Amino acid sequence: SAQAPTAPRRVENIHTDKGKVPVYATGVVDQNWAGYTDEDHATWATLFERQRKLLVGRASGEFLRAQDAMGMTPDRIPKYDDLNAVLEPATGWRLIGVEGLLPELDFFDHLANRRFPVTWWIRRPDQIDYIEEPDLFHDLFGHVPLLMNPVFADYMAAYGRGGVKAHAIGPDALQNLTRLYWYTVEFGLIREADGLRIYGSGIVSSSGESVHSLESAAPNRIGFDLERIMRTRYRIDTYQKTYFVIDSFEQLMAATDPDFTPIYARLAEQSSIPAGTVLESDTVFQRGTGEGWATDGDV
Ligand code: PHE
Ligand code: FE
Numbered sequence: 529s530a531q532a533p534t535a536p537r538r539v540e541n542i543h544t545d546k547g548k549v550p551v552y553a554t555g556v557v558d559q560n561w562a563g564y565t566d567e568d569h570a571t572w573a574t575l576f577e578r579q580r581k582l583l584v585g586r587a588s589g590e591f592l593r594a595q596d597a598m599g600m601t602p603d604r605i606p607k608y609d610d611l612n613a614v615l616e617p618a619t620g621w622r623l624i625g626v627e628g629l630l631p632e633l634d635f636f637d638h639l640a641n642r643r644f645p646v647t648w649w650i651r652r653p654d655q656i657d658y659i660e661e662p663d664l665f666h667d668l669f670g671h672v673p674l675l676m677n678p679v680f681a682d683y684m685a686a687y688g689r690g691g692v693k694a695h696a697i698g699p700d701a702l703q704n705l706t707r708l709y710w711y712t713v714e715f716g717l718i719r720e721a722d723g724l725r726i727y728g729s730g731i732v733s734s735s736g737e738s739v740h741s742l743e744s745a746a747p748n749r750i751g752f753d754l755e756r757i758m759r760t761r762y763r764i765d766t767y768q769k770t771y772f773v774i775d776s777f778e779q780l781m782a783a784t785d786p787d788f789t790p791i792y793a794r795l796a797e798q799s800s801i802p803a804g805t806v807l808e809s810d811t812v813f814q815r816g817t818g819e820g821w822a823t824d825g826d827v
Pocket of ligand 2: 662
């Protein structure tokens with residue numbers, strides 16, 4: 529039978545420390561669920577239970593509801609096919625397995641077509657508290673639940689289309705857009721009726737930052753401002769110095785709807801802002817004390 533034009537094409541098998549993995553032209557791999565060890569499932573259970581306890585009253589209500597609605601449970605690593613059976617009818621998104629980080633354009637193309645790449649392997653027990661690269665726990669527990677939210681689902685697809693465009697414009701545009709992803713999708717906070725809540729995947733998948741982002745006096749918490757964010761450098765190896773707060777996913781969607789081309793041109797004339805700086809023009813929810821901040825450079 530004819531393959532759909534977007535269907536990944538298997539090109540080779542690669543060997544990893546988890547065994548042989550089929551690799552497709554788009555970087556897509558099988559989840560190979562049967563290959564997970566008891567230790568892998570136990571790692572998922574440990575992380576899942578710890579985070580869910582921490583996130584009640586800290587994560588956005590929408591995130592927690594969506595995670596329940598998808599049927600993610602601690603007892604075993606979810607099968608992508610089972611999650612897709614819930615996710616696809618809800619918002620048209622589908623999970624695909626990947627080996628790890630993808631080339632930028634491939635990543636954007638997947639998002640634009642409502643395919644979310646999920647790293648198939650889970651961290652080792654000695655990496656429970658911290659791992660540098662995204663693994664299955666970060667991707668699945670952190671990113672996937674909000675794809676059930678229709679507005680956030682549209683935002684992610686629009687981001688993918690915007691990524692393809694920024695890639696064509698050039699590296700500075702791409703850097704501006706990457707900062708937006710970082711300060712929303714990965715490290716965003718949202719203002720709910722009962723106070724600030726987390727929706728960023730990089731936070732919800734980290735026990736330390738789940739507490740730090742909301743309760744520490746060290747970081748700044750500043751109202752969402754598109755161009756300000758696109759100028760702001762960030763941290764990759766420490767907690768963020770600044771978190772940006774949205775009022776709603778609708779606000780995020782509306783603010784990012786305009787054509788970014790003239791914005792990129794304008795930003796090219798402006799200097800970047802260090803990760804911890806507070807500006808006169810900022811809406812400040814909390815001015816950080818800066819306690820414990822690294823003094824070496826931001827990305
Ligand atoms: N509106 C942006 C553009 O024209 C695309 C975009 C949408 C980027 C949503 C991020 C999020 O480039
Ligand atoms: Fe991520």
